[in-house]
Amino acid sequence: MTGDANQTVDEAATAETGPLLQISDLEVGFKTQNGMVSAVRGANLSVYPGQTVAIVGESGSGKSTLAHTIVNLLPDNGRIRRGSIRFRDQEVTQFSKRRMAALRGSSIGLVPQDPMSNLNPLWRVGFQIKETLKANNIATGKAADKRVRELLAEAGLPNAEERARQFPHEFSGGMLQRSLIAMGLAARPDLLIADEPTSALDVTVQHQILNHLDGLTSELNVAVLLITHDLGLAAERAEHLAVMYKGRIVESGPALDILQDPQHPYTQRLVHSAPSLASRRLESEHQHIQVSDPSAAATETTDGATSRDAAPGATSTDTVLEAEHLVKSFPIRGDFGQKSTDFKAVDDVSFSLQRGTTMALVGESGSGKSTVAQITLRLLRPTSGRVLFDGEDISPLASKELLRLRRKVQPIFQNPYGTLDPMYSIYRTIEEPLRTHGIGNQKQRRQKIKDLLEKVAMPASTVNRYPNELSGGQRQRIAIARALALDPEVVVCDEAVSALDVLVQDQILNLLNDLQGEFGLSYLFISHDLAVVRQIADDVLVMRHGQLVEAASTDEVFGNPQQQYTRDLLESIPGGHIPLGNTA
Amino acid sequence: MLRYTSRRILQMIPVLLGTTLLIYAMVFAMPGDPVTALFGDKPVNENVADQIRAEYNLDEPFIVQYLLFLKGIFVGDFGITFSGRPVIDIIARVFPTTIKLAFMALIIEMVLGVAVGVMAGIRKGKLFDSTVLMLSLVVIAIPTFVLGFVGQFVFGIELGWFPATARDASIGSLLMPAVVLAGVSLAYVIRLTRTSIVENLSADHVRTAKAKGLSGSRVTTVHVLRNSLIPVVTFLGADLGTLMGGAIVTEYIFAVDGVGSALYDAILRSEGTTVVSIVTLLVVVYIFANLLVDLLYAVLDPRIRYA
Numbered sequence: 025m026t027g028d029a030n031q032t033v034d035e036a037a038t039a040e041t042g043p044l045l046q047i048s049d050l051e052v053g054f055k056t057q058n059g060m061v062s063a064v065r066g067a068n069l070s071v072y073p074g075q076t077v078a079i080v081g082e083s084g085s086g087k088s089t090l091a092h093t094i095v096n097l098l099p100d101n102g103r104i105r106r107g108s109i110r111f112r113d114q115e116v117t118q119f120s121k122r123r124m125a126a127l128r129g130s131s132i133g134l135v136p137q138d139p140m141s142n143l144n145p146l147w148r149v150g151f152q153i154k155e156t157l158k159a160n161n162i163a164t165g166k167a168a169d170k171r172v173r174e175l176l177a178e179a180g181l182p183n184a185e186e187r188a189r190q191f192p193h194e195f196s197g198g199m200l201q202r203s204l205i206a207m208g209l210a211a212r213p214d215l216l217i218a219d220e221p222t223s224a225l226d227v228t229v230q231h232q233i234l235n236h237l238d239g240l241t242s243e244l245n246v247a248v249l250l251i252t253h254d255l256g257l258a259a260e261r262a263e264h265l266a267v268m269y270k271g272r273i274v275e276s277g278p279a280l281d282i283l284q285d286p287q288h289p290y291t292q293r294l295v296h297s298a299p300s301l302a303s304r305r306l307e308s309e310h311q312h313i314q315v316s317d318p319s320a321a322a323t324e325t326t327d328g329a330t331s332r333d334a335a336p337g338a339t340s341t342d343t344v345l346e347a348e349h350l351v352k353s354f355p356i357r358g359d360f361g362q363k364s365t366d367f368k369a370v371d372d373v374s375f376s377l378q379r380g381t382t383m384a385l386v387g388e389s390g391s392g393k394s395t396v397a398q399i400t401l402r403l404l405r406p407t408s409g410r411v412l413f414d415g416e417d418i419s420p421l422a423s424k425e426l427l428r429l430r431r432k433v434q435p436i437f438q439n440p441y442g443t444l445d446p447m448y449s450i451y452r453t454i455e456e457p458l459r460t461h462g463i464g465n466q467k468q469r470r471q472k473i474k475d476l477l478e479k480v481a482m483p484a485s486t487v488n489r490y491p492n493e494l495s496g497g498q499r500q501r502i503a504i505a506r507a508l509a510l511d512p513e514v515v516v517c518d519e520a521v522s523a524l525d526v527l528v529q530d531q532i533l534n535l536l537n538d539l540q541g542e543f544g545l546s547y548l549f550i551s552h553d554l555a556v557v558r559q560i561a562d563d564v565l566v567m568r569h570g571q572l573v574e575a576a577s578t579d580e581v582f583g584n585p586q587q588q589y590t591r592d593l594l595e596s597i598p599g600g601h602i603p604l605g606n607t608a
Numbered sequence: 609m610l611r612y613t614s615r616r617i618l619q620m621i622p623v624l625l626g627t628t629l630l631i632y633a634m635v636f637a638m639p640g641d642p643v644t645a646l647f648g649d650k651p652v653n654e655n656v657a658d659q660i661r662a663e664y665n666l667d668e669p670f671i672v673q674y675l676l677f678l679k680g681i682f683v684g685d686f687g688i689t690f691s692g693r694p695v696i697d698i699i700a701r702v703f704p705t706t707i708k709l710a711f712m713a714l715i716i717e718m719v720l721g722v723a724v725g726v727m728a729g730i731r732k733g734k735l736f737d738s739t740v741l742m743l744s745l746v747v748i749a750i751p752t753f754v755l756g757f758v759g760q761f762v763f764g765i766e767l768g769w770f771p772a773t774a775r776d777a778s779i780g781s782l783l784m785p786a787v788v789l790a791g792v793s794l795a796y797v798i799r800l801t802r803t804s805i806v807e808n809l810s811a812d813h814v815r816t817a818k819a820k821g822l823s824g825s826r827v828t829t830v831h832v833l834r835n836s837l838i839p840v841v842t843f844l845g846a847d848l849g850t851l852m853g854g855a856i857v858t859e860y861i862f863a864v865d866g867v868g869s870a871l872y873d874a875i876l877r878s879e880g881t882t883v884v885s886i887v888t889l890l891v892v893v894y895i896f897a898n899l900l901v902d903l904l905y906a907v908l909d910p911r912i913r914y915a
Contacts, residue, residue, distance in 0.1 A: 092815075100732075100810075121824065122823075125818075125821055125822070125824070126821065127821075128818065128819050128820065128821040129819065129820045129822075130821055133819070134819035136812060136815070136819070137812075138812060141811070141812040142812045142813050142815075142816045143813055143816070144814075144817065144830075144831050144835065145813075145835075145909070145910070145911055146834055146835055146908070146909060147830070147831075152817075155817070155820060155822060155826075155830070156820040156822075159820060159821045159822045159823065159826070160821050191910040191911070193910070193911045204816070207816075207820060208819075211820075211821065
């Protein structure tokens, strides 16, 4: 430890000229049953003191593996096969376990990806930060406790003293991420590896935390290696970008240059499909059914009754789904001896969805948007208010009539890994709704499934495969095929593209849009991502704390937002203000 | 916590009523007349037999017998055996021995099982791990009576390291039966601990702990061990009940005067009151062990709060 400290002082003088971290020709592989699988292939990268460098790539591109290799935290089957990693001109790949442990925390900090799983659930947050201080010989005992509070406050957590005594499960995702930032910076490292530090968070929280991280690292002059899948975010936060694709760094250079003049075909595609404010509503190949009057699409919460009165008249064929003053409250169990209180998850929400259009429902997590989706699907019953499908109240429907409704209103959910039964073949997955509703005979169903797979651009041979053999994007295509099997009129997409990589997201959005044009589908599109909403929606509803705060056409919401909250949301879209090249 | 505990204890009432009724019915339904059996090879004297039946309420219908038994339990009277000894005396004699035996077995499982399991988990895929894995399979495969007799013969008689029987119920003489009793569960504890350790070693928060600069040993003890012990503790708690009631074979081999032997004798004699009394106590032990585990769970895992 002391030897290391001396070297730090010696090298401080030379640090001005040379890179802090230099990775050259690095190859990393994983030992599997089928031999070595390369994850990183010949990567080159330099990070200079105080600089922020971002590695951008889709999942599976090897960016996290590269980050973990630097501090030798690869899984057991990971091996460095070639190349060198030099940190402060020392070859860290040759370090002993002990020297590596000494380097971690004090010289290279890590802010990991998923805040929910990266703190030990059994220890208090303060204890886990204090450990870092002790392990790196910074402070012990009372002094360390004091330092923990300072670090938590510095990371933007109010009531640091109380917070330090709490357990991870008592924190929200944003608070956990702040604690992890406090932990990563606790020993004042020279380099901070931030591995998707905010991907699991809401845009507004993400914005705050990144601002905070930016401020802290520039104040402390810490170099940051930012790993992200979000090109907009990378360009906004880093001076230097490295684009990673299939284990290779295919392009690197100043952030703006890459965005405006991407050279590599992959980068070009990435820039092209990055959802940002500059993008527009997707154009369908097929004729798009136009809404006669966009301003009538969303009814204001206050005059919902009047617009409903008008609805059955002239535009009766247009409104396919209508929600009137929906309220949903859940009882929260009180403490010992106290009565339970009600929590209003949805508070007086009204809207009407026009046939052939897309209505987006946006808001942060906990804003009640998914609850609204479940009510419209009649998976939940509203506490008060009602949902009309084709002018008919859906809540009293039972057995046969309910089955008929289910046929016309189909969901696509967020997590393509969780919504397909792993024991069902793709054929059985798509056939199930057809069988449930008794549609066609075996031969007709087989033909229908073939057609559906074609529609979602999957090869017909997919029928014999199982979900675990498919990628996230492919699975979501199957989920779409299943939803379309019954020829529904309304599809409720609950964060249907949120779990997907940018390029895949782009494909799925285009697919949804084409299908809408072809079949005249209406979408209720729930998302926290405004950039995506911009591409797909005709009308936007903004929800906050269970209430509708803004309802207007997409152009109005993006061009002229009325509420401060909506403006904050728009403001938080990463990379929103960066002018892209002419590729879009 | 208090509310949870009291609710759990209240839940014991229907469980106890159910188990006693079930066991009473099963003993009642056993073939053969216990009173006739008392006469052995001698001719049955109907007068004496009727007298015995009346004394033990055996002439009453089943449900009346059961209710009379329940009434007795409430006033602390567990009834008397056919030989005229109060059942409570038998309980007082055999329970301490079995509790001692069960706890010794439990400690062996806990200390040895967790230690070996942790070592195997950390050395996943190495020689030590494979050896332990194989040995534990062997132990699981061998029936208790084989293990018991072989242990008794080799260590008790040939080598003379331990007493061959444990009639006196001293710690020294109970050691051998405790090891045999612990055997099978020990193998499970080792494998459970190992799996749990392996799983936790690859947890995200363990990687983060390493990234903080903690030493390998601190990561293992602070961030892997405690998390891994949660399922093990659950198993051990549930196992305490099994050890108490499942010692029949072991107690028989080593001539331990414990619950198992007493229960075995009572079943042979169709002594309903004795069987049901002992089993009722075992059920109570089992329920309390489980409650203890659930409470311990909350201590080990702060995410669990009982209200």
